[in-house]
Amino acid sequence: MPADPKSSTDVAVENDYDSFAEAYTVENDTSLLNAYYARPAIVDLAGDVAGRRILDAGCGSGAVSEALRDRGAVVAGFDRSAKMVELARQRLGADTDLRVADIGQPLPYPDGAFDDVIAALVLHYLEDWTAPLAELRRVVKPGGRLIVVVNHPIIFKIIHPEASYFATSKWSDECTFNGQKAVLTFWHRPLHAMTDAFTAAGFRTAVISEPPPAPEARELFPDEMARFPSGAFLSFLFFVLEAV
Secondary structure (H helix, E strand, O other), rough: OOOOOOOOOOOOOOOOOOHOOHHHHHHHHHHHHHHHHHHHHHHHHHHHOOOEEEEEEEOOOHHHHHHHHOOOOOOEEOOHHHHHHHHHHHHHHHOOOOEOOOOOOOOOOOOOOEEEEEEOOOHHHHHOOHHHHHHHHHHHEEEEEEEEEEEHHHHHHHHHHHOOOOOEEEEEEEEEOOOOEEEEEEOOOOHHHHHHHHHHEEEEEEEEEEEOOOHHHHHHHHHHHHOOOOOOOOEEEEEEEEEO
């Protein structure tokens, strides 16, 4: 369920979350797409996390980390946005290992440090997944999991029906977070390119999921959900990958 696009693929934006971190956090904590769709789906896919060491890669303001910590996980997180990390510290407290780091660079963690890694709404900002996935594979232990959430590849084709589904393509979308406008720039890639990249990085694809929103979404968002009589919609694609 994409936002209405107001910008085209020729808009160059660096996804500067520092500039709208607080507005995004307010939206993220209450919105249909984040609070009642992506986050509960991640928690459900993660299952019993009690005692598991989990890295939240691209943690934002820490909402996913908080949900997993509340279920007994030992969480750590990083984000490229210093402002987002500051907000995550306010949410999670000083005893949580939170760092400013870039998923496109070597990560400041030892090999096999984590049982699971969550990369939610992160990889679709990147043109090349090779180095980021290699680093995520390095820091997760053998047999551990990487849970990935990205824009569903059908969304690009819906917004740009004239474009090639099979090409890796840059595109931008103007969004509104708690009243503040921001332009986000993504990289579309077809499904087979995603799974090929996971395999090349040393992961086995265990689950590909297109989940419905949380049950309470229909009552909380009646206008939006009225567009989807079945109760399900497509916005993100969810993967559970096993480190081999």
